[in-house]
Amino acid sequence: MRIAVNEQLYDAVPSSTAGTVRDEVKPDADVLIVNGFPAEPGQRLGDGDRLVLIRRGEVPSADELDALLTARHTPGVHERVKQATVGIAGVGGLGSAAAIALARTGVGRLIIADFDLVEPSNLNRQQYFLDQLGLPKVYALRDTLARINPHVHVTACHLRLTPGNIAEIFGAVDVLVEAFDRADQKAMLAETFTARFPDRPLVAGSGMAGFGPANSITTRRVFGSLYLCGDGETAAAPGIGLMAPRVGIAAHHQANAVLRLLLGEDPAAD
Protein backbone atom coordinates (compact mmCIF):
# COMPACT_ATOMS: atom_id res chain seq x y z
CA MET A 1 0.00 0.00 0.00
CA ARG A 2 1.06 3.55 -0.59
CA ILE A 3 1.17 6.12 2.21
CA ALA A 4 2.78 9.51 2.71
CA VAL A 5 5.51 9.81 5.33
CA ASN A 6 6.46 13.41 6.10
CA GLU A 7 4.73 14.25 2.79
CA GLN A 8 6.99 11.85 0.80
CA LEU A 9 5.30 8.89 -0.93
CA TYR A 10 6.21 5.61 0.71
CA ASP A 11 5.39 1.98 -0.15
CA ALA A 12 4.52 0.15 3.02
CA VAL A 13 3.63 -3.52 3.52
CA PRO A 14 -0.09 -3.99 4.21
CA SER A 15 0.37 -4.94 7.88
CA SER A 16 2.29 -1.74 8.67
CA THR A 17 1.67 0.25 11.82
CA ALA A 18 2.77 3.77 12.63
CA GLY A 19 5.51 2.21 14.76
CA THR A 20 6.91 -0.19 12.13
CA VAL A 21 7.15 2.59 9.55
CA ARG A 22 8.72 4.87 12.16
CA ASP A 23 11.36 2.19 12.86
CA GLU A 24 12.20 1.98 9.16
CA VAL A 25 12.15 5.69 8.28
CA LYS A 26 12.96 7.69 11.38
CA PRO A 27 13.66 5.47 14.38
CA ASP A 28 14.34 8.39 16.73
CA ALA A 29 10.92 10.00 16.10
CA ASP A 30 8.88 10.28 19.29
CA VAL A 31 5.82 12.13 17.95
CA LEU A 32 3.66 10.16 15.50
CA ILE A 33 0.75 11.82 13.73
CA VAL A 34 -1.63 9.92 11.45
CA ASN A 35 -4.02 11.93 9.28
CA GLY A 36 -3.64 15.01 11.43
CA PHE A 37 -4.12 13.28 14.77
CA PRO A 38 -1.58 11.97 17.31
CA ALA A 39 -1.21 8.20 17.14
CA GLU A 40 0.25 5.35 19.19
CA PRO A 41 2.98 3.22 17.54
CA GLY A 42 0.55 0.30 17.34
CA GLN A 43 -1.94 2.11 15.12
CA ARG A 44 -2.57 0.20 11.89
CA LEU A 45 -2.08 2.15 8.67
CA GLY A 46 -4.22 2.01 5.55
CA ASP A 47 -3.70 2.92 1.93
CA GLY A 48 -3.51 6.70 1.44
CA ASP A 49 -2.80 7.48 5.09
CA ARG A 50 -0.52 10.36 5.98
CA LEU A 51 2.06 9.71 8.65
CA VAL A 52 4.21 12.48 10.09
CA LEU A 53 7.21 11.56 12.21
CA ILE A 54 8.73 14.18 14.46
CA ARG A 55 11.63 14.06 16.87
CA ARG A 56 10.72 16.38 19.71
CA GLY A 57 13.04 19.39 19.96
CA GLU A 58 14.71 18.75 16.60
CA VAL A 59 15.09 21.73 14.25
CA PRO A 60 13.77 20.43 10.94
CA SER A 61 15.30 21.03 7.53
CA ALA A 62 13.54 23.52 5.27
CA ASP A 63 12.14 20.62 3.22
CA GLU A 64 10.61 18.96 6.24
CA LEU A 65 9.23 22.15 7.73
CA ASP A 66 6.12 22.42 5.58
CA ALA A 67 5.12 18.83 6.32
CA LEU A 68 5.67 19.32 10.03
CA LEU A 69 3.79 22.61 10.18
CA THR A 70 0.81 21.00 8.52
CA ALA A 71 1.03 17.69 10.38
CA ARG A 72 -1.94 18.55 12.59
CA HIS A 73 -4.01 19.90 9.74
CA THR A 74 -6.85 17.70 8.69
CA PRO A 75 -6.02 16.26 5.25
CA GLY A 76 -8.23 17.79 2.59
CA VAL A 77 -8.67 20.95 4.64
CA HIS A 78 -5.12 22.16 4.30
CA GLU A 79 -5.08 21.93 0.51
CA ARG A 80 -8.20 24.08 0.33
CA VAL A 81 -7.23 26.81 2.79
CA LYS A 82 -3.74 27.01 1.26
CA GLN A 83 -5.35 28.23 -1.99
CA ALA A 84 -7.35 30.95 -0.23
CA THR A 85 -6.82 34.68 0.07
CA VAL A 86 -8.33 36.36 3.13
CA GLY A 87 -8.42 40.11 3.76
CA ILE A 88 -8.35 41.67 7.22
CA ALA A 89 -9.47 45.29 7.50
CA GLY A 90 -7.95 46.62 10.71
CA VAL A 91 -5.45 44.70 12.83
CA GLY A 92 -6.30 45.74 16.37
CA GLY A 93 -7.78 43.34 18.89
CA LEU A 94 -10.00 41.48 16.43
CA GLY A 95 -7.78 41.58 13.36
CA SER A 96 -4.48 40.61 15.00
CA ALA A 97 -6.03 37.59 16.74
CA ALA A 98 -7.98 36.49 13.66
CA ALA A 99 -4.83 36.82 11.51
CA ILE A 100 -2.84 34.60 13.87
CA ALA A 101 -5.57 31.95 13.92
CA LEU A 102 -5.81 31.98 10.12
CA ALA A 103 -2.02 31.80 9.70
CA ARG A 104 -1.88 28.82 12.06
CA THR A 105 -4.67 27.26 10.02
CA GLY A 106 -2.50 27.58 6.93
CA VAL A 107 -4.48 30.11 4.91
CA GLY A 108 -2.25 30.73 1.90
CA ARG A 109 -2.47 34.48 1.58
CA LEU A 110 -3.46 37.24 3.98
CA ILE A 111 -3.94 40.88 3.01
CA ILE A 112 -3.81 43.03 6.15
CA ALA A 113 -4.48 46.76 6.23
CA ASP A 114 -4.31 49.31 9.06
CA PHE A 115 -2.94 52.85 9.49
CA ASP A 116 -2.14 52.58 13.19
CA LEU A 117 1.05 52.10 15.23
CA VAL A 118 1.52 49.70 18.15
CA GLU A 119 1.11 51.54 21.45
CA PRO A 120 1.13 50.42 25.09
CA SER A 121 -2.66 50.64 25.49
CA ASN A 122 -3.05 48.01 22.76
CA LEU A 123 -1.30 45.28 24.72
CA ASN A 124 -4.29 44.53 26.97
CA ARG A 125 -5.94 42.67 24.10
CA GLN A 126 -4.04 42.94 20.83
CA GLN A 127 -1.49 40.38 19.64
CA TYR A 128 1.59 42.61 19.82
CA PHE A 129 4.67 42.69 22.04
CA LEU A 130 6.52 45.33 24.05
CA ASP A 131 9.43 45.25 21.61
CA GLN A 132 7.03 46.23 18.80
CA LEU A 133 5.88 49.55 20.35
CA GLY A 134 5.95 52.32 17.76
CA LEU A 135 5.94 50.02 14.74
CA PRO A 136 3.11 50.12 12.22
CA LYS A 137 0.78 47.32 13.33
CA VAL A 138 0.69 45.71 9.89
CA TYR A 139 4.49 45.32 9.84
CA ALA A 140 4.67 44.09 13.43
CA LEU A 141 1.93 41.55 12.69
CA ARG A 142 3.58 40.45 9.44
CA ASP A 143 6.75 39.69 11.43
CA THR A 144 4.80 37.75 14.05
CA LEU A 145 2.96 35.74 11.40
CA ALA A 146 6.28 34.87 9.71
CA ARG A 147 7.56 33.55 13.04
CA ILE A 148 4.51 31.30 13.27
CA ASN A 149 4.17 30.12 9.68
CA PRO A 150 6.63 31.37 7.07
CA HIS A 151 4.60 29.74 4.29
CA VAL A 152 1.75 32.24 4.64
CA HIS A 153 2.13 35.04 2.12
CA VAL A 154 1.29 38.31 3.89
CA THR A 155 0.60 41.58 2.07
CA ALA A 156 0.83 44.40 4.62
CA CYS A 157 -0.82 47.72 3.70
CA HIS A 158 0.04 50.58 6.05
CA LEU A 159 -2.73 53.00 5.17
CA ARG A 160 -6.17 54.21 6.14
CA LEU A 161 -8.95 52.29 4.41
CA THR A 162 -11.52 54.51 2.72
CA PRO A 163 -14.47 54.01 0.35
CA GLY A 164 -12.01 54.90 -2.42
CA ASN A 165 -9.38 52.20 -1.83
CA ILE A 166 -11.23 49.23 -0.30
CA ALA A 167 -12.13 47.59 -3.63
CA GLU A 168 -8.59 47.93 -4.91
CA ILE A 169 -6.88 46.54 -1.81
CA PHE A 170 -9.31 43.70 -1.16
CA GLY A 171 -10.41 42.95 -4.73
CA ALA A 172 -8.64 39.57 -4.72
CA VAL A 173 -9.95 38.20 -1.42
CA ASP A 174 -12.18 35.15 -1.10
CA VAL A 175 -13.44 36.42 2.27
CA LEU A 176 -12.97 39.76 4.05
CA VAL A 177 -12.81 40.20 7.82
CA GLU A 178 -14.01 43.56 9.19
CA ALA A 179 -11.96 44.25 12.30
CA PHE A 180 -12.17 47.98 12.90
CA ASP A 181 -12.67 49.64 16.26
CA ARG A 182 -15.06 52.48 15.44
CA ALA A 183 -18.70 51.81 14.62
CA ASP A 184 -18.86 54.33 11.76
CA GLN A 185 -15.80 52.74 10.14
CA LYS A 186 -17.36 49.28 10.44
CA ALA A 187 -20.49 50.59 8.72
CA MET A 188 -18.43 52.35 6.04
CA LEU A 189 -16.52 49.17 5.22
CA ALA A 190 -19.62 46.96 5.23
CA GLU A 191 -21.50 49.37 2.95
CA THR A 192 -18.58 49.77 0.54
CA PHE A 193 -17.59 46.12 0.30
CA THR A 194 -21.07 44.57 0.13
CA ALA A 195 -22.21 47.11 -2.48
CA ARG A 196 -19.14 46.43 -4.64
CA PHE A 197 -18.85 42.65 -4.08
CA PRO A 198 -22.35 41.48 -3.12
CA ASP A 199 -21.50 37.78 -3.40
CA ARG A 200 -18.20 37.94 -1.54
CA PRO A 201 -18.52 37.03 2.16
CA LEU A 202 -17.78 39.76 4.72
CA VAL A 203 -17.34 38.67 8.34
CA ALA A 204 -17.79 41.69 10.60
CA GLY A 205 -17.44 42.10 14.36
CA SER A 206 -19.89 44.04 16.51
CA GLY A 207 -20.39 43.93 20.27
CA MET A 208 -17.56 42.37 22.30
CA ALA A 209 -16.66 44.94 24.96
CA GLY A 210 -16.63 44.26 28.68
CA PHE A 211 -16.72 40.97 30.56
CA GLY A 212 -20.28 39.86 29.91
CA PRO A 213 -21.12 36.23 29.20
CA ALA A 214 -18.95 34.53 26.62
CA ASN A 215 -21.98 32.64 25.35
CA SER A 216 -23.74 35.83 24.25
CA ILE A 217 -21.21 36.13 21.42
CA THR A 218 -22.53 34.44 18.30
CA THR A 219 -22.00 34.21 14.55
CA ARG A 220 -25.05 35.11 12.49
CA ARG A 221 -25.88 36.04 8.95
CA VAL A 222 -27.42 39.50 8.61
CA PHE A 223 -28.25 39.66 4.92
CA GLY A 224 -26.68 38.53 1.68
CA SER A 225 -23.09 37.52 2.36
CA LEU A 226 -22.68 39.71 5.47
CA TYR A 227 -22.01 37.82 8.70
CA LEU A 228 -21.76 39.35 12.17
CA CYS A 229 -19.74 38.00 15.09
CA GLY A 230 -20.35 39.44 18.55
CA ASP A 231 -23.26 40.08 20.88
CA GLY A 232 -24.48 42.85 18.58
CA GLU A 233 -24.92 45.44 21.30
CA THR A 234 -22.11 45.81 23.87
CA ALA A 235 -20.21 48.88 22.65
CA ALA A 236 -16.89 49.95 24.06
CA ALA A 237 -17.66 52.91 26.34
CA PRO A 238 -16.40 54.55 29.52
CA GLY A 239 -16.59 51.82 32.17
CA ILE A 240 -17.01 49.08 29.53
CA GLY A 241 -13.53 48.51 28.20
CA LEU A 242 -12.30 46.13 25.57
CA MET A 243 -10.70 43.11 27.20
CA ALA A 244 -8.68 40.24 25.82
CA PRO A 245 -11.11 37.38 26.57
CA ARG A 246 -14.26 38.60 24.82
CA VAL A 247 -12.37 40.34 22.02
CA GLY A 248 -10.49 37.07 21.50
CA ILE A 249 -13.73 35.08 21.47
CA ALA A 250 -15.24 37.37 18.83
CA ALA A 251 -12.03 37.30 16.77
CA HIS A 252 -12.00 33.53 16.81
CA HIS A 253 -15.68 33.44 15.86
CA GLN A 254 -14.59 35.50 12.87
CA ALA A 255 -11.65 33.21 12.05
CA ASN A 256 -13.86 30.12 12.35
CA ALA A 257 -16.50 31.74 10.13
CA VAL A 258 -13.78 32.39 7.54
CA LEU A 259 -12.58 28.79 7.75
CA ARG A 260 -16.13 27.45 7.38
CA LEU A 261 -16.79 29.71 4.40
CA LEU A 262 -13.57 28.56 2.71
CA LEU A 263 -14.65 24.95 3.23
CA GLY A 264 -18.13 25.57 1.85
CA GLU A 265 -19.89 25.38 5.21
CA ASP A 266 -22.52 27.77 6.55
CA PRO A 267 -20.81 29.84 9.28
CA ALA A 268 -24.12 30.63 10.97
CA ALA A 269 -25.42 27.04 11.16
CA ASP A 270 -26.48 25.85 14.62
Place this chain on the structure above:
Amino acid sequence: MQLTINGKPTETTAGSTIQNLLDQLRLDSRQVVVECNRAIVPRQRFGEEFLAEGDTLEIVHFVGGG
Protein backbone atom coordinates in the same frame (compact mmCIF):
# COMPACT_ATOMS: atom_id res chain seq x y z
CA MET B 1 -47.61 52.52 6.26
CA GLN B 2 -46.19 49.13 7.04
CA LEU B 3 -42.60 48.00 6.36
CA THR B 4 -40.74 44.85 7.20
CA ILE B 5 -37.56 45.62 9.10
CA ASN B 6 -35.21 42.78 9.95
CA GLY B 7 -38.08 40.38 9.44
CA LYS B 8 -40.52 42.22 11.72
CA PRO B 9 -43.57 44.30 10.64
CA THR B 10 -43.01 47.96 11.59
CA GLU B 11 -45.26 51.01 11.21
CA THR B 12 -43.90 54.31 9.98
CA THR B 13 -45.35 57.57 8.71
CA ALA B 14 -46.25 57.65 5.02
CA GLY B 15 -43.75 59.72 3.07
CA SER B 16 -40.83 58.86 5.34
CA THR B 17 -37.30 58.71 4.02
CA ILE B 18 -34.76 56.21 5.26
CA GLN B 19 -33.26 59.00 7.38
CA ASN B 20 -36.69 59.68 8.96
CA LEU B 21 -36.99 55.98 9.74
CA LEU B 22 -33.54 55.85 11.33
CA ASP B 23 -34.44 58.89 13.44
CA GLN B 24 -37.67 57.16 14.51
CA LEU B 25 -35.66 54.07 15.49
CA ARG B 26 -33.05 56.28 17.22
CA LEU B 27 -30.23 54.85 15.13
CA ASP B 28 -27.15 56.87 14.21
CA SER B 29 -27.06 56.92 10.41
CA ARG B 30 -23.24 56.82 10.45
CA GLN B 31 -23.27 53.46 12.24
CA VAL B 32 -25.72 51.51 10.11
CA VAL B 33 -25.83 49.66 6.84
CA VAL B 34 -29.25 49.65 5.19
CA GLU B 35 -30.43 47.18 2.61
CA CYS B 36 -33.77 48.10 1.03
CA ASN B 37 -35.48 45.48 -1.13
CA ARG B 38 -32.18 43.61 -1.36
CA ALA B 39 -30.06 46.54 -2.53
CA ILE B 40 -27.57 48.41 -0.37
CA VAL B 41 -28.51 52.07 0.04
CA PRO B 42 -25.49 54.42 0.10
CA ARG B 43 -25.69 56.55 3.23
CA GLN B 44 -25.49 59.79 1.23
CA ARG B 45 -28.93 58.89 -0.12
CA PHE B 46 -30.65 58.17 3.22
CA GLY B 47 -32.31 61.62 3.14
CA GLU B 48 -33.58 61.26 -0.44
CA GLU B 49 -34.79 57.66 -0.51
CA PHE B 50 -38.51 57.59 0.18
CA LEU B 51 -39.96 54.42 1.60
CA ALA B 52 -43.04 52.75 0.17
CA GLU B 53 -45.69 50.52 1.69
CA GLY B 54 -44.42 46.94 1.89
CA ASP B 55 -40.70 47.76 1.55
CA THR B 56 -38.44 45.15 3.10
CA LEU B 57 -35.42 46.53 4.93
CA GLU B 58 -32.48 45.00 6.66
CA ILE B 59 -30.74 47.40 9.01
CA VAL B 60 -27.45 46.48 10.66
CA HIS B 61 -26.40 48.75 13.49
CA PHE B 62 -22.74 48.47 14.39
CA VAL B 63 -21.37 49.22 17.84
CA GLY B 64 -17.78 50.26 18.54
CA GLY B 65 -14.97 48.03 19.73
CA GLY B 66 -12.45 45.74 18.17
